[in-house]
Amino acid sequence: MLQFYYNPLSPLSRRVWIALLEKEIPFTPITVNLKEGEQFKRELLAINPFHHVPVIIDDGLRVLESLAILDYLECKYTQNSLLPKDPSQLAKVRMAQMVANNELSALVIPLISETQDSPNLKKAKRKITRILSFLAELLASNAYFGGDSLSIGDIVAGNAVILVGKLGCDLSQIEQIEQWRDRLMQRQVWQQTQPNDRQLAIFKQTVQELIQLQGKNQIISKI
Numbered sequence: 001m002l003q004f005y006y007n008p009l010s011p012l013s014r015r016v017w018i019a020l021l022e023k024e025i026p027f028t029p030i031t032v033n034l035k036e037g038e039q040f041k042r043e044l045l046a047i048n049p050f051h052h053v054p055v056i057i058d059d060g061l062r063v064l065e066s067l068a069i070l071d072y073l074e075c076k077y078t079q080n081s082l083l084p085k086d087p088s089q090l091a092k093v094r095m096a097q098m099v100a101n102n103e104l105s106a107l108v109i110p111l112i113s114e115t116q117d118s119p120n121l122k123k124a125k126r127k128i129t130r131i132l133s134f135l136a137e138l139l140a141s142n143a144y145f146g147g148d149s150l151s152i153g154d155i156v157a158g159n160a161v162i163l164v165g166k167l168g169c170d171l172s173q174i175e176q177i178e179q180w181r182d183r184l185m186q187r188q189v190w191q192q193t194q195p196n197d198r199q200l201a202i203f204k205q206t207v208q209e210l211i212q213l214q215g216k217n218q219i220i221s222k223i
């Protein structure tokens with residue numbers, strides 16, 4: 001059976017976790033305790049030399065990098081497809097995915113580390129508003145980025161947007177985004193995988209500790 005190395009508090013693991021559950025792929029979960037530094041153990045470094053989760057091992061194939069894993073799962077397991085065939089829908093799905101991955105994810109750091117009156121926090125929030133407006137434009141009147149059904153774009157962008165919402169960004173400023181977030185959160189898989197308040201507090205504390213240890217710039221790729 002497919003082995004899934006992950007941590008339930010890791011936002012990038014959550015992308016893969018959701019895809020596995022949404023596609024109803026049987027898997028064995030293996031929790032890596034990042035707080036205890038388990039990712040640096042010899043056996044885990046053999047699986048991912050960059051000491052990151054998520055990683056999957058499927059039929060003897062090791063796949064790391066969350067976006068590569070999502071594409072692999074979609075290609076190998078055709079049920080409950082997460083990618084549209086229509087070119088314009090596919091373009092929208094990929095834009096949502098890439099903008100969330102390349103522009104939005106890094107802004108989680110200032111939301112956690114900056115004080116309320118900090119200019120960096122204000123700047124980050126302004127950029128988040130710009131990103132949310134762009135995502136709303138992509139959604140237009142559709143339920144999801146690829147049309148009527150959930151896609152990889154919704155999984156990657158949805159996780160990032162839900163997280164920035166929980167970290168104090170006002171999602172109600174854009175009605176379409178708030179409704180889309182609510183639509184995602186009505187899905188049983190999303191209710192099962194999103195962190196509760198206690199888990200969110202632990203995640204924030206872990207990020208703060210990493211910032212103190214390594215500095216803000218170094219940890220952006222690690223959350």
Ligand SMILES: N[C@@H](CCC(=O)N[C@@H](CS)C(=O)NCC(=O)O)C(=O)O
Binds near residue numbers: 011012013039054223
């Ligand atoms: N680009 C990788 C990044 C994975 C990543 O940074 N994972 C974090 C958790 S969300 C991690 O394992 N951090 C532990 C560490 O850096 O030691 C991906 O998308 O899979």
